[in-house]
Amino acid sequence: MNGISFVPESASTTASRVDNLFLFELAIAAIFVIGIFGTIIYFTIRYARRSENEIPPVQPKHTTLEVTWTLGPFCLMLIMFFWGARLYVDAKKPLDHGLEINIVGKQWMWKIQHPDGIREINELHVPVGEPVKLILTSEDVIHDFAMPAFRLKQDVLPGCYVTQWFTATRPGKYDILCSQYCGTDHSKMVGQIIALQPSDYAAWRAGIVPTDAPAAAGQKLFVTYGCSGCHGQRAPSLAGLYNSQQLMQDGSVITADESYLRKSIVDPSAQIVAGYPPMMPAYKGTLSEEQLFQLISYIKSLETVRNTAAPGALPDPLPAPSTQPAPGGQPKEIHNFPPAERPYPVNPSSFRN
């Protein structure tokens, strides 16, 4: 037995806000529970049956009382609603900056890719004080990335990207617990977040020989899987595609976010870019979720402003991919979600395949 605790550690900017709200509701609940228990006990004693033959008086209707105890709790609940909604929107709206980390859940582990190529399994190192944006997906069933010490969790769905962000406030080791039942070893799908002071974090990174950064790995995949054979020649250039507006063949307009990119690769026939034949092969099943993350990182790193030439015009030269993200793990160019196109609050699971 390891001691008795009542409240989990609190180590993110959200944690204390959730705790405060919880304490508020706990107080209200306590008042009501004590009040009701108290009243019941008092009445049962005060009005205990004294003789078998007593006949209690008939109680008149009391509309004021009824209205009071209808509206009273309702008003309290309005406070709870708005307070809670505030927190939820703040926690679930996608962040447009911060350290971007890709996470793939699969039965029964978490695979983590940092922007600079560091990979971890069931362990996530993050710097304290800096916002971290998780982009999560699953390879099989639904999982849930829960971080009790941060008071946050988000279901992780197969076939689509959901995001969740947090800012750690205290260095330490905190649980990651898979909270959505996902099969036999659901309870073993646990891991640790290791929050480090920025200096320790830099030291930790320095001590790790990174594999290819996702974007660089993606660039290789782009060649090995034959993408470069078409894109830039017969197929639309992908430079500057990320976050641009795309006109589809059926007339709709799409913002090319991560989810769109993923779907364009996995299942291109679902959404055909206007002006092109649907000739791109589907890569579903060929590419793993991790490889997809890498390809997408690569496409995101292609910065050139999109050429608006009609199909058939000379193809863009395929621009060289920009190199590694700046040290410190900041991807350079994430200017997502200009508010004009994306009403606030934006859905976390921006789209599902």
Added chain:
Amino acid sequence: MARVEYLNPPYQDLDQQSHSAELGMWVFLATEVLFFGVLFTCYAMLRMRWPAAFRHGSEDLNLWMGGINTAVLLTSSTFMALAVRAARAGDSRWIITHLAITAALGMVFLGLKATEYSIEYREHLIPGLNFANLSPEDQGKPASQQNARPEQERLFMIFYFVMTGFHAVHMLVGIGVIVVLIILTGRGAYGSGYHSPVEIAGLYWHFVDIVWVFLYPALYLLRQS
């Protein structure tokens, strides 16, 4: 002229009993609406998700056969209504005639439906059995002339089969009930004093018709954007 032999225990009189039976049927139909409602809702959500693929699916169905089938069902419903009218008038010969026509039209519907299914089988449209990206005719053609099916058309076809399949099961049940009613009417069970089973079977039959009235446009007719 209440026919006392049909009065069942908890009831005081036949009128009360018929009303109860009818109300019971309406309540049951409300549950049926939601039963099919799940399919409609799932269908609608996924259609919102994959408009193009579902449209392609609608185009692969046989609009005219579906249309004729709708007409057949509407006709059968009319005869069902006439059968109920005959029952109210206590005319058992016409009850039987109208019921028989209703059931026959129901069989015609199922026959056409089966034909449709077999065409879809030949077109390689049945998921889990032979769904393919291309129809057999398209297979030989050069790629540019092929009318390739989007992947998610499979989903459309699943809904098509599940929804029409459940509907067909309801039709079968309805036809069975009608056959029993014909036999019982032949034995003189229903007349002007007591005919609530005919009324109730009528309600059920019309309901099955209504389901189809929504299935038909939802599946066959949404061919434009």
Added chain:
Amino acid sequence: MAQVPYIAAPSVPTINTFLNHDFRISSWLLTKDHKRIAILFMLSITLFFIIGGAAAALMRINLAAPNGWLVRSETYNKLFTAHGVIMVWFFLIPSIPTVLGNFLLPLMIGARDLAFPRLNLASWYLFITGGIITLAALVLGGVDTGWTFYTPYSSSFSNTYVILTVFGIFISGFSSILTGLNFIVTVHQLRCPGLTWFRLPLFVWGLYATSIILVLATPVLAMTLALVGIERIWHMGIFDATHGGDPLLFQHMFWFYSHPAVYIMILPAMAVESELITCFSRKAPFGYGFIAFSSIAIAVLGFLVWAHHMFVAGISVYSGLVFSFLSMIVAVPSAIKVFNWTATLYKGSIALQTPMLYALGFIGLFTIGGLTGVMLATLGIDMHVHDTYFIIAHFHYIMVGGSVMAYLGGIHFWWPKITGRMYSDWWGRISAIIIFMGFNLTFFPQFILGYLGMPRRYHTYPPDFQFWNILSSAGASILAFGYLLPLIYLPISLRYGARAGKNPWRAAGLEWTTQSPPIEINFETIPIVTGPAYDYPRVLTETQSGQS
């Protein structure tokens, strides 16, 4: 202290009752008498409760240590699934409606039976068939999806007996539908002369509201589970993202049923509660109209809140907001009820007999469960405690502390009517107190565990959580002991209990004007109602002179 019946039982050695007019097995298995069908249901759900409880016991023993020492993880997963499936669909949903409702509804409205006696029997057969199929699935090897059957796990990944289980639930769903349909028509058509809507006992209002949910929600579950079965057989992909389907679609459909279903479990309990509180404080309920209409309000509004189970599942933030708000609204009618019950006690003549102990326990535990429900409906809190033991504690407070308490209270209240015998009130009270204590010890620590972050459906857990788990397991053994007692003293009363007489509690209500146990057709002559329900001054004066 043996219960002394208030009306000295007249020495009727062999009264003719619905129980003793025919003893053949076939007279039970083919009965159309709602009272016998109620007893068939009572026996079957008791069996299911014991099976579900045994699964719970194994789980709690396993969770006493963090390392999953008792069973393997596959087994644990099958245990909580079996526990959830059985407790929800084969115990709690049928419990009050099919046992007490079946038995009492016709008696309370002065009818000879339900509107469709044959359907009623069919309902039991469907229930039993569904139950046997589900049990068969458990015996063959079990299911490990959780009672929620979330896709794509249930539809593509689990390799246990999902189809069979789902089929069993599908069948028993029709039992629910038929019961609801029967009740609705009965209430509309078979009320005796003079029994207007606002003279109905609140129990009938509650059952009516329940029936509406049964009828309108259950088909959704049936079809959704059918789709899961179809997916498994033909790999359709409706709920599978790799084929363009959507796993969240399943959750929407499932909770469209299952949230209303939680009101199927609590509304009848509230209905029982209203009867118990009035009888044992010998007063008309405070705010009859408010209690009656709040039942209907809960039934209707309950359909608008389902996605509060999906706040962090990836639904849009907007719908999160909408559903959170609606969930707050649905809590208001529950609040109305709690306050009205409490106010009914005021200036009453309160006797703490067994049913009343259960009733008071219900109010307290339901309030705790309900208030924590409101916490869950608060978005900011749910995103921390979703799918933790906080949820487990929340719903056990309502379902075990609330509904099961009310069911037991109701059984103890109407036992004399059903069997014609009094049980030992002393043992009754003892067991009520033990259950109350054991219950709180079991489930209160789970709130703390939940806030600490312990996820549900965990076969092993980080050792920090052990202290509270041990408390909870200890509580569970007390609770099991508490449940054991009625299983002993109630059957004993059948043989040794004092005869009950028509109206041992001096309660109001038509059912208490019949003989105990009632005759087969309930009433020799159909009664005529002339006054409001709960006219305690009249009932008390009448029963005083011993004429009832």
Added chain:
Amino acid sequence: MAKQSESARIYWVIYFTLLFLLGATIALAFVDMGHHWNTFIAIGIGCMKAGLILLVFMHLHWRDWLTWFFAAAGFIWLAILLTLAAADYSTRNHPSHSSPKGEPTLLAPSE
């Protein structure tokens, strides 16, 4: 419960109205009205047909409020399911629904 006339005429009138509506809905399926109008109109005509069947063939027109209530209940509840589910689906960011058909865009290839 109002009394219903004994004549069979009304059934035939309704029958031909239904056939007419059927013809209309098929015909309209070939006209592209854009902006989801086809869907609305097809379902709208379906509702009209269903309404006629309910009112006349199923005698709802001559029934009391209670029957109306249960006849409507199924559809109302289905409407709840559809609207609230659609509310979620349409506010998640499906890329394919960012904007309706035909809006000019900045970066699309020119036609």
